[in-house]
Amino acid sequence: MSTVVPFLAIAIFAVAFFFIATEKIDKVKVVLVASGVMALTGLIPGSEVFFSEHEGIDWNVIFLLLGMMIIVGVIRQTGLFEFLGIWAAKRSRGRPYRLMVMLMLITAVASPILDNVTIIMLVVPVTIVVCNRLHIPAQPYLIAEILASNIGGAATLIGDPPNIIIANRAGLSFNDFLVHMAPIVVIVFVLFVLLTYVLFRKEFRYNAEHVEAVMALQEGRAIKDKPLLIRCLIILAFVIFAFAMPFITVNPSVIALLGGGVMALVSGMDAEAIVGEVEWSTLVFFAGLFVMVSGLVHTGVITAIGDWAVSVVGDNYFVAATTLLFGSAVLGAFFDNIPYAATMAPIVEGLTDGISDPRTEGGMWWAFALGADFGGNGTAVAASANVVGISLAGRAGHPISFWQFTRYGIIVTIFTTLIAWAYVYLRYFA
Secondary structure, eight states: OOTHHHHHHHHHHHHHHHHHHHTSSOHHHHHHHHHHHHHHTTOSOGGGGGTOSSSSOOHHHHHHHHHHHHHHHHHHTTTHHHHHHHHHHHHHTTOHHHHHHHHHHHHHHHHHHHOHHHHHHHHHHHHHHHHHHHTOOSHHHHHHHHHHHHHHHTTSTTTSHHHHHHHHHHTOOHHHHHHHTHHHHHHHHHHHHHHHHHHSGGGOOOOHHHHHHHHTOOGGGGOSOHHHHHHHHHHHHHHHHHHHOTTOOSOHHHHHHHHHHHHHHHHOOOHHHHHHTSOHHHHHHHHHHHHHHHHHHHTTHHHHHHHHHHHHHTTOHHHHHHHHHHHHHHHHHHSOHHHHHHHHHHHHHHHHTTOOOHHHHHHHHHHHHHHHHHGGGSSTTSSHHHHHHHHHHHHTTOOOOHHHHHHHHHHHHHHHHHHHHHHHIIIIIO
């Protein structure tokens, strides 16, 4: 392969990322054109881009999102989100910071169980209802929830997609993640809640008149179809159970599609109405983004970066863990952390092959996992939850720009990564 080829892939990706970041052109159009140019110039692995797990579109992610969009779309018809929105607003009595903490706590607790993408699809509509009722901008609350979902999702094997990739490569179990990741996630989340008061303090607004109107509402009246709601909650419970149980080996995307199909069947809704609930532009954006990243993978750009890092750190394993942690956080902020994790996992496996101490070997993998997960907060396109949440917000009339999200995401990524670094040192290398 010519030495010019990797630089061409980098150039195309950089130009596309510039237009996504500046929002001068719709991001869906950008990724379609960029992925098309990469295909025409032979930078992607031909038709293998549709079939390869490591150098192509991750259909498991696409179909997981599709299934959950159908599930959320049907549940929305029951009025459940309106009910939860009024309930949350009344419990917080409209106090902005209290409301934000409630919503973040719900998100962070549910993300390790459902996975952060799914919980964002469920919580964002609730948040928008709350903010509309209180006549306050939803963007600060939505950004805080997305950031909380990426932090909370890091706690378990199923909470964040990179964890599944890492677990498969390293032979780690569900309980391994609970023992090693959950403690630091709890610490980071508590400190993150305190940080949000500083980050968003200028955005908090309290309007007594609107709060009084909300307090007078009866949330029970928001439920439009109670029998359908009961059926939907039963199906959703089975979907969550299937996600969480380690003895169910079916891919989560299959579970989500099956759940979405059954929910559509029992809803009695027209197929056209159900299809209309799907965020097709989000799915197309993900597909195009996967193709763009496959160009960097296929031309050896990401592998070269990983190999360079390995050669620099040598057998100084704490330096190697530090490089993995901060390197993953930085790279994961600019590339979707799912394909990034899939690309880097074999490199990390090779790096740990010569380590005889299980504690040190584990420290390398956990540093990699923490960097990939927390790096997902770095920019608006760094993680699936970010893209989905921002898309849902825009569709509901509360647009979040690339830089509006990223200016908070960068601060949170630096903050959480530094805490994770101290944790990795004290637990695995001190």
